[in-house]
Amino acid sequence: MKKIVFASVLALLAGTAYAADAVVEPEVAPAAELKPAFVWSGGYVGLQGGYGWTDVDVSVDIGPGFSDSFDANGGFAGLYAGYNFQSGSFVGGIEADINKAWIDETAVVGPFEADTELDWFGSVRGRAGFAFDRALVFGTAGVAFAGASADVLGESYDLNYTGWTVGGGAEYAVTDNITLRGEYRYYDFGSDDFDVGPATVEADLKMHAISFGAAYKF
Template sequence: MKKFLLLASATMISAPAFAADVVMEEPPAPVVMEVPATRDWSGLYVGLQAGYGFGDDGQVELSPFTPALVGPFTPAGAPVGSSFNANGDFDDGFVGGAHIGYDQQYGKIVLGGILDINYTDLGDEQRAFSRSPAEYVVERDLDYLATLRGRLGYAFNDRFMAYATGGLAYGQVDFNYRQGAASPASTVSTSGGQDSDFGYTVGGGIEMRATDKISFGLEYLYTNLGGNDYSANLQGGPFGGVGGAAGTNPGGTTLVGSDDDFDFHTIQAKVSYRF
């Protein structure tokens, strides 16, 4: 009996100590999944562009403004002082420069603006011939072109966007006049030697994001800088004026270029750095 009581007492004394040694396992902490931030097209960007420009031939018409009594530009049987069309060639060439812009994305719609400036190797040349015979050439050269445009884009995803664009265009156009060696006339005065022309430009493009910071694009623009006026006063021989044939115009004959629009197309590849 004593042994039983001693065993029971020992069991009761050791029970709390045994309970203190029991370890309760806690449930694992929930795993937090990091969702990558969705990038969009919002923000400032700068970059470079380069491409090719081209236009239509025969954009300028020359005509003798002063009716000549002896018609050096008038085909046989045609009315004296009739206008004539010059043979025109548009000088296609390089277009390239830099741009800066800003985009803001709203859902799938991207709104923005862009300012760019380009050096160009574009122009046109008009050649005319009189019955003297002689050659007369008027050239227009576009030195540089700047545009300020809005952009309306659609973001298919965070890597690819298509857009339409349009706005104001500004160009510096130089005029040059020259005569062939066989010409009997001398140029007394010219006007319209250089014009600062404002016009408009419209087009569209696509843009692809290669990294978070770098994007590549392809853009087409149609640009119209409006009309240009040019004139050259010719004297001598059948043109009248000083040294001219008797009975011809005392003030010489003035050639004037028509105000046909100076318009052209450009296609450019672009690379931009996005901040």
């Protein structure tokens, strides 16, 4: 009888061990690989083109003096370069640009007829904005420069401006190295003057501009 009970216990233990061995642990699926968010930090250089609308206020200091204004519109193209740093979703940086302009107008101011042209303009600015992965919305402001010319009574005069600019835009990284942008900017270049005979002519220059650019990010 004891032998039968002992054999039954052994059989029960063996069956339990077999059942335990037969349990197959489920395979743990590997964690999904997370694609890192795009990082805006780093340097970049780009090309841009756009269109500008200028407003020129002219005053002539001769006798009682007089003033007038005119508009000149046209295209421009240039280079820009800068550096971004990113902390969380905040992106800050500094940028400079230089542009060749094709903005000219023949203006009549009092007794004077002048062929005027905005030859070039540029700026050095700070930038700040917020990134949404590959999209960036930003504002920008800084110092602006411009060079213009005026032909009056057969003489050519050069004007050099220093002022300020402010604006904003949006940028998108189409690859890890290529970004595209659209931007609006307002410029107040200040004023410059030149002498035409006994008269002093002062020209105050402002501009609205839109531009589109493509940059390579290092």
